[in-house]
Amino acid sequence: MDEKYLKEKKARLGFPLKTIAASVLLRKLRWATLGLQFDWSKRNYDASLPHAKIPDALSRLAKELAMPAMENAEFCAEAAIINYFASDDMLGGHLDDMEADLSKPIVSISLGSKAVFLLGGESRQDPPIAMFLRSGDAVLMTGPARKCFHGIPRIFTDLENCDVPVFQSKFLDSHDASFVDYIKGSRININIRQVN
Numbered sequence: 001m002d003e004k005y006l007k008e009k010k011a012r013l014g015f016p017l018k019t020i021a022a023s024v025l026l027r028k029l030r031w032a033t034l035g036l037q038f039d040w041s042k043r044n045y046d047a048s049l050p051h052a053k054i055p056d057a058l059s060r061l062a063k064e065l066a067m068p069a070m071e072n073a074e075f076c077a078e079a080a081i082i083n084y085f086a087s088d089d090m091l092g093g094h095l096d097d098m099e100a101d102l103s104k105p106i107v108s109i110s111l112g113s114k115a116v117f118l119l120g121g122e123s124r125q126d127p128p129i130a131m132f133l134r135s136g137d138a139v140l141m142t143g144p145a146r147k148c149f150h151g152i153p154r155i156f157t158d159l160e161n162c163d164v165p166v167f168q169s170k171f172l173d174s175h176d177a178s179f180v181d182y183i184k185g186s187r188i189n190i191n192i193r194q195v196n
């Protein structure tokens with residue numbers, strides 16, 4: 001953070017301001033969104049809210065991955081959630097049922113550390129199936145699975161189980177060093193939705 005900005009901010013607030021390194025803040029980031037934003041008070045996606053466009057490359061990839069679930073129509077990537085997991089993070093069992101048309105799939109891409117994915121049934125009481133999601137895996141949640149509870153109870157960040165080295169080996173350029181450093185103890189999930 002810029003020195004002059006900090007001084008001004010301290011003066012305005014009247015109490016000392018602690019600076020936190022970007023690398024520390026980055027580890028605290030749990031999720032981000034792209035594309036259409038969800039309005040939690042109205043419980044719907046609101047196209048009038050300011051939003052960043054989903055990058056074309058991601059949109060094209062989602063279209064291709066969604067193909068088996070689209071029956072002659074094209075998947076339209078309208079909203080995405082990016083989940084950032086550090087070693088002790090998990091994602092509790094939940095449903096993704098806020099999209100108007102549940103016949104459209106959710107395309108979910110995993111990067112970094114290996115995770116356990118639990119796919120349950122339509123009731124929380126249904127026993128889940130457990131599977132590993134590794135870096136580069138894509139899950140297509142479609143058909144009955146759109147109405148099923150699912151979650152991530154844990155990720156593996158230890159060297160023996162994380163499966164990241166294979167992924168890391170693809171990033172040898174020195175410009176990728178900070179990315180490799182970040183992904184070593186982390187997992188990123190990108191899930192892409194068609195909202196309408």
Ligand SMILES: O=C(O)CCC(=O)C(=O)O
Binds near residue numbers: 081117152
């Ligand atoms: O992290 C994952 O693989 C699943 C993410 C998910 O289910 C969600 O964001 O709704």
Ligand SMILES: [Fe+2]
Binds near residue numbers: 096
């Ligand atoms: Fe989900």
